[in-house]
Amino acid sequence: xxxxxxxxxxxxxxxxxxxxxxxxxxxxxxxxxxxxxxxxxxxxxxxxxxxxxxxxxxxxxxxxxxxxxxxxxxxxxxxxxxxxxxxxxxxxxxxxxxxxxxxxxxxxxxxxxxxxxxxxxxxxxxxxxxxxxxxxxxxxx
Ligand SMILES: [Fe+2]
Ligand SMILES: [Fe+2]
Numbered sequence: 001x002x003x004x005x006x007x008x009x010x011x012x013x014x015x016x017x018x019x020x021x022x023x024x025x026x027x028x029x030x031x032x033x034x035x036x037x038x039x040x041x042x043x044x045x046x047x048x049x050x051x052x053x054x055x056x057x058x059x060x061x062x063x064x065x066x067x068x069x070x071x072x073x074x075x076x077x078x079x080x081x082x083x084x085x086x087x088x089x090x091x092x093x094x095x096x097x098x099x100x101x102x103x104x105x106x107x108x109x110x111x112x113x114x115x116x117x118x119x120x121x122x123x124x125x126x127x128x129x130x131x132x133x134x135x136x137x138x139x140x141x
Pocket of ligand 1: 054055082083107108
């Protein structure tokens with residue numbers, strides 16, 4: 001959390017007025033909370049690291065609005081491509097293990113045809129969908 005890379009994600013907006021950094025911290029907290037609520041045993045270190053880096057794609061994906069076609073095209077592409085970009089950036093800046101890689105790579109499931117391969121990745125994909133919806137509807141606190 002103290003790294004320059006992670007801190008720069010405060011400048012990238014994710015949903016509405018929520019930065020990637022804020023969104024990622026929220027997803028980590030929600031996923032940990034879910035694991036407690038559901039009584040699912042997890043590696044909390046992997047869960048938190050994966051969640052914090054799941055959107056580590058490093059650009060502001062709202063900056064590219066041009067026309068309606070470009071908006072639709074870019075939003076569609078972003079959904080498919082950003083997990084791969086996030087993983088590439090995370091590998092460059094941090095030491096990841098396979099579980100952390102799986103969390104980042106699969107968090108957009110079912111867009112990423114292959115389903116999550118560990119409990120931690122399932123929890124993050126659920127937490128991400130929940131947080132994204134709340135942030136898009138602006139009912140987060
Ligand atoms: Fe994402
Ligand atoms: Fe996300």
